[in-house]
Amino acid sequence: MLSYIIRRLGGALAVLFGISIVTFILAYAVPSDPARMIAGPKASLATIMAIRHQLGLDQPMYVQYVRYIWRLLHLNLGMSYVYNLPVTTLIAQRFWPTASLALSAWIAELVIGIPLGIYTARRARRIGDYIVSILALVGISLLIPWLGIVLLYWFGFKIPIFPLGGTGGITHLILPALTYGITGAAAYTRLLKSSMLEVLRQDYVRTARAKGAAESRVVNRHVIRNALIPVITYGGIDVGYLLGGVVLLEVTFNWNGLGILAYNAISESDIPVIMGTVLLTALLVVLFNLLVDIVYVFVDPRIRYS
Amino acid sequence: GCGQGGNTTGTQSAATGPVEGGSIVLDTDSNFKDFDPALAYFTTDTEVVPQVYEQLVTYQGASTNIVGDLAQSWDVSKDGKTYTFHLRKGVKFTNGDALTAQSFIDEFERVLGKTGVNSPGEGFIDPVVVGATAYHNLKNKTGQHISGVTAPDPYTLRIQLNQPQAYFLDVMAMPFFSAVDQKYINKVGNAAFDSTSMMGTGPFMASQINANGVVLKKNTGYWNKDKNGNALPYLDQVKIRINKNDQVDALNFEQGQTALLGWVINGIPSASIPTFRSNPKLKKMMQTFPENANYYLGMNVKTGPFRNHKLRLAMEYAINKTKLAQLSAGKDVPANQDIPPAIPGYVKNLPADVSYSYNPTKAKQLLAAAGYKPGQLTVTLTSQNSGLAPTWDQAIQYDLQQVGINCKINMLNNNTFYTEGMSGSLTLFIAGWYQDFPDPYDFLMLLASNQAPSNNMTWYSNPQVDAWLQQLNTSTNTKQRMTLSKEITVQFLKDAPWVPLCFSNAVYAIQPWVHGYYFSPALGDPLQHIWIDKGHSQTG
Amino acid sequence: MENVLEVKNLEIQFEINEKYYSAVKDVDFFIRQGETLGLVGESGCGKSVTSLSIMRLLQDSAKVSGSVMYNGKDLLKLPESKMRSIRGNEISMIFQEPMTSLNPVHRIGRQIGESLMLHKGMSARRARQEAIELLRKVGIPRADEVVDDYPHQFSGGMRQRVMIAIAMACEPKLLIADEPTTALDVTIQAQILDLMRKLAKENNMAILLITHDLGVVAEMCDRVAVMYAGRVMEQGPVREIFRNPQNPYTIGLMNSIPKLEGPRTRLQPIEGNVPSVRNMPQGCRFTARCPYVMDICREHDPGLLAVAENHISRCWLHADIDADTDASKYTDRATEERHDVHSHAGEVQ
Amino acid sequence: MSVNNAGAAAPGVSRRAEKSRLGLLWKSMRDFPMVYVGGFIVLLLVVCAVFAPVLALHNPTTQFQNGLNMDGTPVGPSKFFPFGADDVGRDVYSRLIYGSRVSLIVGVFATVISLVIGTTLGLISGYFGGFIDTFIMRVTDTILAFPFLLFALALVTILGSSLTNVLITIGILGWGVMARVVRGQVLSVKEFEYVQAARALGASTPRILFRVILPNILGPIIVLATLAVSQNILTEAGLSFLGVGVQPPTPSWGNMIYAGVQDYQFAPWLMVYPGLALLLAVLGFNLLGDGLRDILDPRNATH
Amino acid sequence: MTAETLLRVEDLKKYFPIRKGVLQRVVGNVRAVDGISFTVRPGETLGVVGESGCGKSTMARTILRLIEPTSGVVEFEGKNVVTLTKSAMREMRREMQIVFQDPYASLNPRYSIGKTLLDPMEIHHLYTPAQRKQRVAQLLDKVGLDPDYTNRFAHEFSGGQRQRIGIARALTVNPKLLILDEPVAALDVSVQSQVLNLLSDLQDDLGLTYIFVAHDLSVVRYISDRVLVLYLGHMAELTDADELFANPLHPYTRALLSAVPVPDPDAKRERIILKGDLPSPANPPAGCPFHTRCPVAMDVCSKEVPAWQEVKPGHRVACHLYQ
Numbered sequence A: 001m002l003s004y005i006i007r008r009l010g011g012a013l014a015v016l017f018g019i020s021i022v023t024f025i026l027a028y029a030v031p032s033d034p035a036r037m038i039a040g041p042k043a044s045l046a047t048i049m050a051i052r053h054q055l056g057l058d059q060p061m062y063v064q065y066v067r068y069i070w071r072l073l074h075l076n077l078g079m080s081y082v083y084n085l086p087v088t089t090l091i092a093q094r095f096w097p098t099a100s101l102a103l104s105a106w107i108a109e110l111v112i113g114i115p116l117g118i119y120t121a122r123r124a125r126r127i128g129d130y131i132v133s134i135l136a137l138v139g140i141s142l143l144i145p146w147l148g149i150v151l152l153y154w155f156g157f158k159i160p161i162f163p164l165g166g167t168g169g170i171t172h173l174i175l176p177a178l179t180y181g182i183t184g185a186a187a188y189t190r191l192l193k194s195s196m197l198e199v200l201r202q203d204y205v206r207t208a209r210a211k212g213a214a215e216s217r218v219v220n221r222h223v224i225r226n227a228l229i230p231v232i233t234y235g236g237i238d239v240g241y242l243l244g245g246v247v248l249l250e251v252t253f254n255w256n257g258l259g260i261l262a263y264n265a266i267s268e269s270d271i272p273v274i275m276g277t278v279l280l281t282a283l284l285v286v287l288f289n290l291l292v293d294i295v296y297v298f299v300d301p302r303i304r305y306s
Numbered sequence B: 001g002c003g004q005g006g007n008t009t010g011t012q013s014a015a016t017g018p019v020e021g022g023s024i025v026l027d028t029d030s031n032f033k034d035f036d037p038a039l040a041y042f043t044t045d046t047e048v049v050p051q052v053y054e055q056l057v058t059y060q061g062a063s064t065n066i067v068g069d070l071a072q073s074w075d076v077s078k079d080g081k082t083y084t085f086h087l088r089k090g091v092k093f094t095n096g097d098a099l100t101a102q103s104f105i106d107e108f109e110r111v112l113g114k115t116g117v118n119s120p121g122e123g124f125i126d127p128v129v130v131g132a133t134a135y136h137n138l139k140n141k142t143g144q145h146i147s148g149v150t151a152p153d154p155y156t157l158r159i160q161l162n163q164p165q166a167y168f169l170d171v172m173a174m175p176f177f178s179a180v181d182q183k184y185i186n187k188v189g190n191a192a193f194d195s196t197s198m199m200g201t202g203p204f205m206a207s208q209i210n211a212n213g214v215v216l217k218k219n220t221g222y223w224n225k226d227k228n229g230n231a232l233p234y235l236d237q238v239k240i241r242i243n244k245n246d247q248v249d250a251l252n253f254e255q256g257q258t259a260l261l262g263w264v265i266n267g268i269p270s271a272s273i274p275t276f277r278s279n280p281k282l283k284k285m286m287q288t289f290p291e292n293a294n295y296y297l298g299m300n301v302k303t304g305p306f307r308n309h310k311l312r313l314a315m316e317y318a319i320n321k322t323k324l325a326q327l328s329a330g331k332d333v334p335a336n337q338d339i340p341p342a343i344p345g346y347v348k349n350l351p352a353d354v355s356y357s358y359n360p361t362k363a364k365q366l367l368a369a370a371g372y373k374p375g376q377l378t379v380t381l382t383s384q385n386s387g388l389a390p391t392w393d394q395a396i397q398y399d400l401q402q403v404g405i406n407c408k409i410n411m412l413n414n415n416t417f418y419t420e421g422m423s424g425s426l427t428l429f430i431a432g433w434y435q436d437f438p439d440p441y442d443f444l445m446l447l448a449s450n451q452a453p454s455n456n457m458t459w460y461s462n463p464q465v466d467a468w469l470q471q472l473n474t475s476t477n478t479k480q481r482m483t484l485s486k487e488i489t490v491q492f493l494k495d496a497p498w499v500p501l502c503f504s505n506a507v508y509a510i511q512p513w514v515h516g517y518y519f520s521p522a523l524g525d526p527l528q529h530i531w532i533d534k535g536h537s538q539t540g
Numbered sequence C: 001m002e003n004v005l006e007v008k009n010l011e012i013q014f015e016i017n018e019k020y021y022s023a024v025k026d027v028d029f030f031i032r033q034g035e036t037l038g039l040v041g042e043s044g045c046g047k048s049v050t051s052l053s054i055m056r057l058l059q060d061s062a063k064v065s066g067s068v069m070y071n072g073k074d075l076l077k078l079p080e081s082k083m084r085s086i087r088g089n090e091i092s093m094i095f096q097e098p099m100t101s102l103n104p105v106h107r108i109g110r111q112i113g114e115s116l117m118l119h120k121g122m123s124a125r126r127a128r129q130e131a132i133e134l135l136r137k138v139g140i141p142r143a144d145e146v147v148d149d150y151p152h153q154f155s156g157g158m159r160q161r162v163m164i165a166i167a168m169a170c171e172p173k174l175l176i177a178d179e180p181t182t183a184l185d186v187t188i189q190a191q192i193l194d195l196m197r198k199l200a201k202e203n204n205m206a207i208l209l210i211t212h213d214l215g216v217v218a219e220m221c222d223r224v225a226v227m228y229a230g231r232v233m234e235q236g237p238v239r240e241i242f243r244n245p246q247n248p249y250t251i252g253l254m255n256s257i258p259k260l261e262g263p264r265t266r267l268q269p270i271e272g273n274v275p276s277v278r279n280m281p282q283g284c285r286f287t288a289r290c291p292y293v294m295d296i297c298r299e300h301d302p303g304l305l306a307v308a309e310n311h312i313s314r315c316w317l318h319a320d321i322d323a324d325t326d327a328s329k330y331t332d333r334a335t336e337e338r339h340d341v342h343s344h345a346g347e348v349q
Numbered sequence D: 001m002s003v004n005n006a007g008a009a010a011p012g013v014s015r016r017a018e019k020s021r022l023g024l025l026w027k028s029m030r031d032f033p034m035v036y037v038g039g040f041i042v043l044l045l046v047v048c049a050v051f052a053p054v055l056a057l058h059n060p061t062t063q064f065q066n067g068l069n070m071d072g073t074p075v076g077p078s079k080f081f082p083f084g085a086d087d088v089g090r091d092v093y094s095r096l097i098y099g100s101r102v103s104l105i106v107g108v109f110a111t112v113i114s115l116v117i118g119t120t121l122g123l124i125s126g127y128f129g130g131f132i133d134t135f136i137m138r139v140t141d142t143i144l145a146f147p148f149l150l151f152a153l154a155l156v157t158i159l160g161s162s163l164t165n166v167l168i169t170i171g172i173l174g175w176g177v178m179a180r181v182v183r184g185q186v187l188s189v190k191e192f193e194y195v196q197a198a199r200a201l202g203a204s205t206p207r208i209l210f211r212v213i214l215p216n217i218l219g220p221i222i223v224l225a226t227l228a229v230s231q232n233i234l235t236e237a238g239l240s241f242l243g244v245g246v247q248p249p250t251p252s253w254g255n256m257i258y259a260g261v262q263d264y265q266f267a268p269w270l271m272v273y274p275g276l277a278l279l280l281a282v283l284g285f286n287l288l289g290d291g292l293r294d295i296l297d298p299r300n301a302t303h
Numbered sequence E: 001m002t003a004e005t006l007l008r009v010e011d012l013k014k015y016f017p018i019r020k021g022v023l024q025r026v027v028g029n030v031r032a033v034d035g036i037s038f039t040v041r042p043g044e045t046l047g048v049v050g051e052s053g054c055g056k057s058t059m060a061r062t063i064l065r066l067i068e069p070t071s072g073v074v075e076f077e078g079k080n081v082v083t084l085t086k087s088a089m090r091e092m093r094r095e096m097q098i099v100f101q102d103p104y105a106s107l108n109p110r111y112s113i114g115k116t117l118l119d120p121m122e123i124h125h126l127y128t129p130a131q132r133k134q135r136v137a138q139l140l141d142k143v144g145l146d147p148d149y150t151n152r153f154a155h156e157f158s159g160g161q162r163q164r165i166g167i168a169r170a171l172t173v174n175p176k177l178l179i180l181d182e183p184v185a186a187l188d189v190s191v192q193s194q195v196l197n198l199l200s201d202l203q204d205d206l207g208l209t210y211i212f213v214a215h216d217l218s219v220v221r222y223i224s225d226r227v228l229v230l231y232l233g234h235m236a237e238l239t240d241a242d243e244l245f246a247n248p249l250h251p252y253t254r255a256l257l258s259a260v261p262v263p264d265p266d267a268k269r270e271r272i273i274l275k276g277d278l279p280s281p282a283n284p285p286a287g288c289p290f291h292t293r294c295p296v297a298m299d300v301c302s303k304e305v306p307a308w309q310e311v312k313p314g315h316r317v318a319c320h321l322y323q
């Protein structure tokens, strides 16, 4: 197990390395000059050139890349071109808000999606199944900015139960989490439903029934856990989506977090911040997927890594 | 209202005098980047920096009149080339250090790159100030000085110019040239001073700066008093929250959680304006300020189809500016020239041949005259992908299609747009210009050949205009300058490298219990004059 | 001795495309206390659905009618909660597939202990203790260690023993074993059968042993019911059936068994296939494959007829009739006779 | 519940043997009514797209003077504009009809692109295992761990914005999940003996991959693909929002919705109608996908 | 190599590596097949029996190179199959075919029966399309299925019918050797006897050679000329079928024989019940692999591997009892 984790972390390093190269290339391929951003819209060309020189932007790309990696090996993510702050500081300021936002959004998806999945599986091909499945699809079709505003308007403004956006504790998290949960739950619902239907036809479910277990016990103890594997797999992938899409939640609910930082960095060609946030996101996704693989072992004892 | 001129004052309470104390909350929709006065050139930053830092001179209230700030008075030599500022005595930085002429010299040196700062303010004093270029070009600046900036005594600052400049005091009012405490900067380090540890002589001091916003606290030792002798500022605290969703910001304001809506976010978001207009209570809180900014449709006169003058003229008639103004939720007004109406130099009565108006028939004729059959020409319209641009793009695209020009739309992010624009590779683009200071030169200089292609993204070049611009820059004679402005404007409209589109206005909403707010013409709106009714204190 | 279970007139219908088809019809049999009844028949003839219907474990798509009397109660009419208290407690079941009938994510001990906790209200710790005991009983070495293992760590034979342990946990009165050894190889099969026999004796437990392996039946059972296409074709003491099979289907089945001894002659299979649920012939269901088929067989089902004491068979051959007589009369007679046989059978012993 | 079909092929039923596969499919449709609904919706959308010029009331790009109120807000639904006008005065209804074209093309073709890449890589990865598997999975991780937005923005900025490029971008970025899922399926299917049987018969590797394994893992692929169709329609919307979607004034539901999100408070029709259209498409494709999966699953064909 | 030999297997071994650690080092082997040698003459049937997990399937698959052997020689008509190139191997597959144990898993559920049977001919470019169709009908007829069934799918057939389809599929390419991997294990007696009859009919008609893998001795007895008994990847006994059943030598063979339930309620045979389960091939016992369960084990059994000896003419056994 430990050796497996070590091997996977090795793979993660390879992935991060790949991502760093692609990001670097993409960041440079966009015809947009960071020096211009720093100098402001009215700066002279000379100033811009000076800035370019100062940042090393006049060097060939591979030189810049090697320098970047060299600094990275010393855990130095560089300085933001735009904010004049170390990228690590910028990230550290925003990490927890974004992490809590993403985590609660993810939990909301699970909290909404999984019970609905169980419900639809138990009611498969009955009216309840159709209604819930269609509602879940309605959820997918809603856009986060729109649903977010609607929820804010009704539950933050008209009936002010929740704060009108902004970073904060539990009360601030509920509406964004709900928004993400509603738009994202359907995938879990569908996945869980189909894998539960699969498990429900397994022989060991019949065994459980033959022991005289009540239907709820059969489902809770014998079906769900077995049906969870594909859901967990998707959960890992979903974290990637979530971290990529958290900017929409942040913008809608006024959370000044990593998503916004990354998004702005892209339009401002703030390469150190782009690199830093992309690598961090990638690292988190890879770690999460590793975590998912470890969770497998606890869910399904048949899975062993060596 | 950074970089946006204006003269309308905010609500004033006649009955009672200003109330001291209380705090307010404001929302902004963009991140703060840098609070170093030498670097702050970004809208949000320049709103905050003047609350903490002060300059030699500033504007009086909401007017465009220059008055002393940290300089109690100043003398200008006859030739207009030497400015001597007499500084206010007894002013202290909030850390207790005294303000001296050196505080300004330090900042000039910083702007010229002393500590590795790449200041956008550099272009405003180099090459105007004597020795600026030399100093800027020095590799090793330690122990060196700018020869034209001197301090005969601790409270006198002398600045020498290479040539007279009518708007030099306007330049000195820009936050780039604030007083800073070099000792403090050395202590906290340049980088920290840049971003997290601002410290000046102004009415407020930063008590908290983080990713969520800034909290400004009253500087109890502030030197300035109101006209009744009460200490400024009135407010104990101003909290500025970074809230990206301007629609939610509007809701926050409606809920009474913020004092102003529009401050730092360019007015009430256009999506919320109809809601505000239709609600009588909110409608009463709305106020409109001209922003002193223009939007124009630039055409590349150096390469591409728009080298053809007739085609450019056709464009002047093809665009329905009234509709563009309408699409801005009625905030903006159609433009017929470069300089906005509130800026000196605006030409009230343009000659008939250059007052273009929407006339598709004429546009079609001109297109034919330019040698294009309808549908034969395809152009690419480039714009930024923010704000109104997508709507305007499509309106313009439609207008062009109506006269027989096919138009593709290319939307770029802000930085890519300018990178491309400043390399002169855009054929047709929507751009805008916010004033730096209320002077015609600030707008007209965009047409100078030597600005191409960076600021003059159309590559417009007319030697006559260049000569006039040179004169406009150095002349100190107001009347002559106004004449020059008009001549340049008319000539430029004849050459038609642009289609002026709109002048923009900002629509704000102000809570009825907020008093003393005014929209500053060129700088950040000073918060020191704001006071609020008792019981409305906000902490966010 | 008393009948533990009496199945009468059992009919099981499945819904396919909104129509109901009888997979099992007119099935009658009984099991006495401590007795082992073998239920044999070709694959697909309805053995499993019959056993599942006794436990009321069939899906919603199945409609079950008739009666299943257990200790004077009709299991088919019992409320679900009552039925639950019988399942796994008084009647237990071992399924065909040891590989898939255990939940892969729960420890063996938990799975054995579950019915103890459900029915005997044991604490988890007591149940685990008991599970170890049961594992010992079914002959698994190192029971106290493997009790915390997962099914995948067990071999097929061990898993089948675990299944038996689960079934035996509450010391049921009746054990239904649905092909408990089909998936195992012969040496393991021998072990398992031995074990079942021992446990049945110890607890005076009745067994309904479902299989298609006549060898297993010969070794294990007291009586046999032979099923074909959803019907019981023949029923009687095991020796009777093997020595003196009456029904053409049983005869065919016996003939197709490859033997370990004697000359290696060509096997004699029953030609053809079991009819599908949706295409059951109207009369006797064996007509299409029966070498003795008569006209009446195609028209009418013969019903169970007594051929000897305790021995009944469903075939027109036993009914001494002329082809031209009114068939319905004979059907009636057959039904009556069946009831006779039944009550008769009940009196014996 | 395993259905034992021991007697299914008794001589009495052999007449069914002549039935064509199409007939079987049709028959299955009767057992799975939702697939009807889904199929009908998708058909409806296709009809909209194909016959847009007939169905539309106005030219979708005409900016009507009377489409805007004096204050610049769009006018609401009326006889002339059944679904109201949009922010530059165009007819929302007609744009909706024409918008089905882009949305369907993006939804379907981008999905096809990622399907082709993802399925191929997933098949190869799962089948060969070992180093190839590790390598492909690391590349997949890279794609999955990569922030979509950056990739999309950069790619479209480099390639320029056009329908084709939007297709390519969305397609290229979407294959990661497909590859993962396909690989997982392959891992289990390749253990079946019929795969070995094909090998024993001398089938080449591509044949085994695409003709033996692939048909057997279509179920989850179809479901994933239909989900992806709706997701891709939304992604196109997101790209339009960032100015890198399809060329204006070409309507797509995506760019209509995003344009409408802003004005939702005073012009809800801008977003509601395209939102409903999108919902319809999502429902249609997903119901169709679910239905197809059920039909293609041999366990569900109870005859 | 005489013309009398169609297939010669010599010292065939298949070890599945067990990997561990960061570097995935091989720390051990599952010795699924551990040194098997035998020959098969044309037209004969070699039965292979043994407990579940003793390596029968692995042996069958290794002979066909569906799994690469660890070592050993497999000679088919004088050619060493183990060293053939990939394309030569594909060609060779026409000669050697396999029928799998599980009739449910070995047919592609998405293929119609027609496609299942046409596919191999397409792969090997045999016959014209019209001839192929004809041949499908012929083959279906030959295995006793109605040619009308060509458009049906596997799930519509019973187990016995599926197994026939599996056999027909193997026959499409006219193989000389057919390896049957427990072809009747999943079938009930009446269907089983149908399939067994079919197999012997086919052998008579087409002159096929069979390797018939099973764990049920009574089945093997019916079909085989000679029988090979395997235990834990090793050969235990090899002799003529009649001889084996009349005179089993190896204690394991005896146990196996005694364990087969006899369909006779009066038969009171002494049953040898083996203790415990099959040991793991990953960790086989030292000495004779069977000694842990052997009822007559001696001291030497746990120390020395018994030699593979011809005890009587044509009767080989590996057991210390006969050394």
Ligand SMILES: Nc1ncnc2c1ncn2[C@@H]1O[C@H](COP(=O)(O)OP(=O)(O)OP(=O)(O)O)[C@@H](O)[C@H]1O
Binding pocket: C014, C015, C016, C023, C041, C042, C043, C044, C045, C046, C047, C048, C049, C050, C059, C061, C212, C276, C277, D001, D002, D003, D004, D005, D006, D007
């Ligand atoms: N859920 C169901 N829907 C429709 N038909 C069913 C269903 N379950 C079983 N059947 C049918 O009922 C018949 C009896 O099936 P059952 O499983 O009882 O056979 P069996 O005798 O146990 O066979 P085997 O020996 O293979 O286990 C079969 O023809 C089968 O096709």
Ligand SMILES: Nc1ncnc2c1ncn2[C@@H]1O[C@H](COP(=O)(O)OP(=O)(O)OP(=O)(O)O)[C@@H](O)[C@H]1O
Binding pocket: E016, E030, E031, E032, E050, E051, E052, E053, E054, E055, E056, E057, E058, E059, E215, E281
């Ligand atoms: N791919 C593999 N990797 C590791 N071990 C394997 C592999 N395939 C088979 N084995 C092991 O090799 C041994 C022999 O397996 P094999 O399938 O040949 O047995 P068998 O005699 O055919 O059994 P059965 O009668 O159950 O089919 C078993 O212990 C099995 O676990």
Ligand SMILES: [Mg+2]
Binding pocket: C047, C048, C049, C096, C178, C179
């Ligand atoms: Mg069964």
Ligand SMILES: [Mg+2]
Binding pocket: E056, E057, E058, E101, E181, E182
């Ligand atoms: Mg095997």
